[in-house]
Amino acid sequence: EAGVVQSPRYKIIEKKQPVAFWCNPISGHNTLYWYRQNLGQGPELLIRYENEEAVDDSQLPKDRFSAERLKGVDSTLKIQPAELGDSAVYLCASSLGHSSYEQYFGPGTRLTVT
Amino acid sequence: AQSVTQLGSHVSVSEGALVLLRCNYSSSVPPYLFWYVQYPNQGLQLLLKYTSAATLVKGINGFEAEFKKSETSFHLTKPSAHMSDAAEYFCAVTRGSQGNLIFGKGTKLSVKP
Numbered sequence: 001e002a003g004v005v006q007s008p009r010y011k012i013i014e015k016k017q018p019v020a021f022w023c024n025p026i027s028g029h030n031t032l033y034w035y036r037q038n039l040g041q042g043p044e045l046l047i048r049y050e051n052e053e054a055v056d057d058s059q060l061p062k063d064r065f066s067a068e069r070l071k072g073v074d075s076t077l078k079i080q081p082a083e084l085g086d087s088a089v090y091l092c093a094s095s096l097g098h099s100s101y102e103q104y105f106g107p108g109t110r111l112t113v114t
Numbered sequence: 115a116q117s118v119t120q121l122g123s124h125v126s127v128s129e130g131a132l133v134l135l136r137c138n139y140s141s142s143v144p145p146y147l148f149w150y151v152q153y154p155n156q157g158l159q160l161l162l163k164y165t166s167a168a169t170l171v172k173g174i175n176g177f178e179a180e181f182k183k184s185e186t187s188f189h190l191t192k193p194s195a196h197m198s199d200a201a202e203y204f205c206a207v208t209r210g211s212q213g214n215l216i217f218g219k220g221t222k223l224s225v226k227p
Contacts, residue, residue: 040123040219093157102160105158106157
């Protein structure tokens with residue numbers, strides 16, 4: 001069974017440019033998460049989806065970040081415009097349900113903003 | 115609010131030695147606790163989890179952790195380190211059966227031959 005797929009794996013952009021990350025979760029997983037992992041830190045949740053619905057986006061900086069999960073399967077996270085402080089690894093995870101269910105993580109997208 | 119503190123950002127052990135990675139949590143409700151491992155340039159993988167059943171939890175790759183409510187701890191141990199255990203380890207907590215994962219800052223484990 002394929003794991004969580006993310007693309008691209010690496011992205012280098014200049015500040016003020018837009019960038020998008022794509023995630024395809026494990027088949028059948030209803031819950032999808034986007035995390036940001038800064039250097040030397042643990043992942044921090046940006047947004048959680050239950051099927052198509054964003055049920056927790058309280059940590060998503062909505063002035064520049066947006067996300068969508070059309071048809072409740074794959075998802076896209078966008079930053080526009082990017083800032084230097086957005087340099088981080090963006091992780092996508094999926095699970096059968098929330099909280100006590102195991103989350104399966106993708107390999108992440110390493111974003112560098114110059 | 116839930117939080118996690120991992121003592122020691124770097125731990126180094128010799129191959130065959132005991133591995134002990136420390137995690138203390140803060141939670142206003144009975145927590146669920148998790149240990150994840152992250153190998154370089156990879157996502158996180160679940161090692162084990164505590165969800166209010168047995169306090170001694172056994173996970174993959176020979177790791178185990180014990181939930182101690184009186185000490186608010188959930189330390190990760192392995193009797194004998196292997197070179198392949200070198201990775202970064204994250205402790206995480208949720209608000210019982212609800213809530214999102216709150217991760218610690220991680221502990222990088224090095225294993226010396």
